[in-house]
Amino acid sequence: MAAGERVAVVGGNGAGKTTLLRLLATVARPDSGELRLFGLDAARRRAELRPRIGWLAHQPGLYPALTALENLEFFCTLHGLPRSRAGECLALLGVAADTRRPAAELSRGRQQRLALARSLLHDPELWVLDEPDSSLDAEGRQLLSRLAGDRTLVIATHDRELAATLGARLVELREGRLVDRESVRVLK
């Protein structure tokens, strides 16, 4: 992939989308083969790579008893960022009104936005998203494209329309193997 490129990984259930994304996000290690990210061996240099990667798993992974702001402030601390960055990201994702509400009380869509905000706190160069659209409304989907900006984006989705909205190149997986690479424009 070239820097700034957007790729949408599509495929049926069990095709291997999540496994591929977990490998790209360095949360899983390959059993064989080699993965290079930013020119570095992803299996051996994860600590260097992770600050450059934003990862959103299929589940939001929030702390239900903490407020939206506290969730982000906690991760700001771990990233060594000023706490003010948390408020900025909440505003960016359109959830500033939920700042003081516990994450458990937010709707699934708002939780997803909060998780997206967390993945963007450290302004990653590579953004890896595992089916973020499953609970996002139309506005949230438009927001994804805007937030991707110049980042390299890899997104797993069942929704080819979302891939088109993002202008992403389609990569289709079947039983863990790449079977189709097409420009989304051709498919349209």
Add this chain to the structure above:
Amino acid sequence: MTFAACALAVARKDLVSEWRSREVLPALAQFVLLALVVTLFAFDLDSASAGRIAPGVVWLVVLFAGLVAFGRAFAAEKEQASLEALLMTPAGPVAVFAGKALAAAAILLACEAVLVPGVSVFLGVSLPAPAIAAIALATLGMAALGCLFSALAVQTRARELLLPVLALPLWIPFVVYGAAALTGRGPQALANLLALDILVVVVAGLAARFVLDE
């Protein structure tokens, strides 16, 4: 961001979450009191026998309360699917582990703050200062080992079974030295507990990287 700051942030997050959700602490406090009530009715206690039985009851309660407190440390992260997000930060797995062990130890210490006066009220036995110090020191080492095994156990299906099987045998030295603190060998037993704590914290810290992130 320093190691200590990251570990403290993780510990604070866990304690704030526990304070608001009240998931573990009330249940453990209730367990402590019930264990003392059961002891009161299960044994034919007089002032002499209560003094002999009380230390054993205390250690049994600490061990079983520890299994619950430390078991929840990583189980909650697993249920919330939040561990991956934690490990993706530059904080590193060892700082995350240290923070969670600190929070779990604090929760168990809070239970012990119910247990010690409870022993006095229900069994009529006042634990001496060396015994209280031994319980606190043992809690630190037990937290390091317990959270390490908790991190390991949450990756398996039978986590509720695995944690006691792994942790209880390795907690026995803490009970041995802790019990010795009551028998007139207090200073030596406390020194042994401190040495054991240092050893266990270092080993658990080294192993945490592999358990959490490999």
